[in-house]
Amino acid sequence: MSDLSIRESLRGQNLLITGASGFIGKVYLAMLLERVPETGLLYLLLRSGKRTATQRLAHMFDTSPVFLAVWSRCSPEVAQRMRNRVQAIAGDVCLPNLGIADDQLDALRTNLDLVVNLAGLVDFDPDIREAYAANIQGPIQVANFTASCKNSRLLHVSTAYVSGTKGGRIPELIETETPNGQHFNPHTELQSLQDEIAREVDQSSAPHNLNEIRREICAREHDCGACPRHRCMAPSLAASRLRASMAALGSHRARELGWTNTYTYSKALSERLLSTRTDLQLCIFRPAIVESANRYPFTGWNEGFNTSGPIIQLLGTWLRRVRVGTHKAIDLIPVDYVAKGLVIASASLIRGRHAPVYHCGSSDHNPITVERCVELSALAHRQYWKQHGPSWLERRVLSRWDARPVTSEPWMGISLWKWLSSSISTMSRKVALPLPHAQWRPLHSFGRRCGIWARKLARLEMVLKTYEPFLCESAAVFECKGLRRHHVIEPEFSFAPEDIDWFDYMLHCHIPGIRKWCLQDSKTRDPIHVQPTA
């Protein structure tokens, strides 16, 4: 174990951070600003759209609860000094030279000491083109830019779930095989992925495909094909079908190779492509499932709705049984622990004492099982509905409904209810057709309501299917030795996930945090009473 002083290591160092406007990025930036005042300039790569990059930065500083909390803890002068240490750079990670203007490039290449790449698309099964651009093309461009800098050090943030469906203890290594044990060449895979995307796009934009879609629309709308509105619908329908087929392509490719979804597949591919580079000092940081803040910037802070948010929301509804694997650990890690881990990794990379890969999770030292997670979520929802339930039904019944972890699919599962709703909907509409209007109307409306229920249940089924690998299949424990190898001198940066009290965290931080910040619950949402600095 070696001593590492964060403040000494980062003293006067200039950092370029991509993806700083994201969930982890904001907390990492706030931590650097507040706790490491010795750091040099912090350049943030921000896309400019309606607002310029500088305006976006100012807006983030003035409106984000993370920064409002930071400003509220210090005097206006100190806050202003902190703001002055940050500089917005207009650009885009997907573009060559990160889309940075030429007049800024040379200065940046000379001044930068470290590039931290937090940019990415955290969507489990998106259109593969979007995942490719954000999670594969982006890191490649960031690596190219870093290699062109005087001090070419890159801290790339990936995910611990690049291990895919592989179980057991996952070491802090870059694997050379796919999770299901096939040989994996990242360059060949990238080429084949690009070819498949191009083929799908060609097929979709082929004239015969568009004509077929037009014919389909005409048949459905009982139109002869002359209506201009229907003619205009064809390209948009083709585009939406292309998006669906691209999403399916990504998911299929990921599962074929043993990854759980497009996100983990694209992250794994980018990691492996970067690891083949010899022209830069690289460190890969792999956080597990990043969740609400435990303490920093304040208890319960969360943003976005894409990690455990949807499933936790479902556990507070009428959903009663959730299929989970027995005694399987789920690796949750609060965002402040991730930010601490990132600071440690940044300092060690600057010192040249870094490990090639850092895992940042809790399953190695303080595991929580999926069953316990479901139980705690149900209890947290129980407390919420008892206190804030809008009606008697929520306060008395829903609060006691309690989602339960089960090991096998219940026979009266969602599929059955979906089939029933859909069948009733179809039947009632068919039966209603020959009836006179007075009898037809209620039956038809009932059928329509059943149809809506069927669609809702289909969505629910899809969400559960998306999370199935994490709840039922994955039994991975991510070794977390790298971050603990460094003996950090400053106690506020010590990385100790064993300190997390899961009961307290789930009941008093995470789930109230999700309700407050992600579900925008007005009942529990009290704004932070701080004024943005001038």
Place this chain on the structure above:
Amino acid sequence: MTQETLGTHDVSLQFTRSFVGRRTVVLGYLLSNRAGFRERIGHTLGHLGLSMVRHAILPKHSAASERLCFSLLRGMSQDRITVLATEFAQRFLVPTLPEATRERWRRLRSAGWRIRLISNHIEEIVTAVCRQWALEVDELVCNRLQYRDHIATGRLTSPRVNEQRRTPRTSEEFTIQELEDLS
């Protein structure tokens, strides 16, 4: 005066005079809020039945009788028991504690006495009451449920505090003083 010169003061939380404070009722509340609907009904009915017959078939407050009583909690998670105990304490027990007890407690603390709290309730209940009332305790002597992987085994760990005698079964002797004053 220092703590050393004053020594230890044993106090006991008594809810048994009120109906809701009875351990049978507390257990009934925990069991009627188990996770599964079938478990809720089955265990609550079982508990009711047991409460009625266990004293008839077993000596009152015997170890076997106590064990039978707590065995119904088997399979409940520690998290659920803690949440339910807090709920119960907040809703039913805290309002039944007389304000005089609280005052006396504070007086003793401010006088420098070490307080050893003795209760025949389970730890989760007593802790919740103390937390709700912001009562500071130096030592807690109460019944503790045994857990394995955060799941209750349905057994109590030693020492057990008996409802009738209110003395823990340990080698140490706990003197109970001024119980009447506090209740």
